Amino acid sequence: MFHFDYPIPKWKEPMKRSIFVFLIVITMTTVALAQAPAAGGQGRGGRPNIFAPPATATGPIADMVNAIVTAFNNRDTAYFQKIVAPDAVWLDEDGHHLQATVWYNRILTANPPRKLAISNLRVQTWDTGAWAGFNYTIEGTNNFKGTNSLVFKKTGNDWQVVLVHGAVDTTVAGH
16 A cells, blocks of 8 residues: 655664674573572572482481381381470371371371381481481382471480471372
C-alpha cells in the first residue's frame, strides 16, 4: 500500500550490531554461570553433596553409628535405652513426629524382625555435639530405603542421640 524508500541512517547499523553482540555475550555468560558449581565444592542450589567423595567416617560417632546398626539387627532395646536421650524426637519426611523411644520400640519389636544396612556414612563432631548422616536399607515385611540423620549431644563422657530424621526414598505401606 504505502512504500517509503527511506534509507537506514548509517549510525544505526553499528548500533544494531553492537546490541546483538551484547545480547549474545550476556546469554553465553548466563549459561556458563548457571552450569558452573558454586564456591566451596557445592553443587546446584548451593547445597553440598555429602556423599562425594567416598565415605571414610572414623571416630567415636562413626563407631557409635556402627554399634547402632549392630544393636538394631540384634533387637537390643537395652542399648537404645542407654544411647537415646529420654526427650529425643524422631521425624520423617512427610511430617510425622514422635518420641524416638516410641519409634525404636516399635521397629525393634516388629515381626518379622527388620534388618538394617547403611552406606555412605558421614559424621561431624564438636566438643559437645555431633551429627551423622547415611543412606539406609531396612529389610523385613516391607523393604524400604532412604536417608537418615542423627544429632548427638555429649553428656559427661557419653554420647546420646537427641534427634532422628529418617527420610524414606520409597513408598511405605502404613507407617
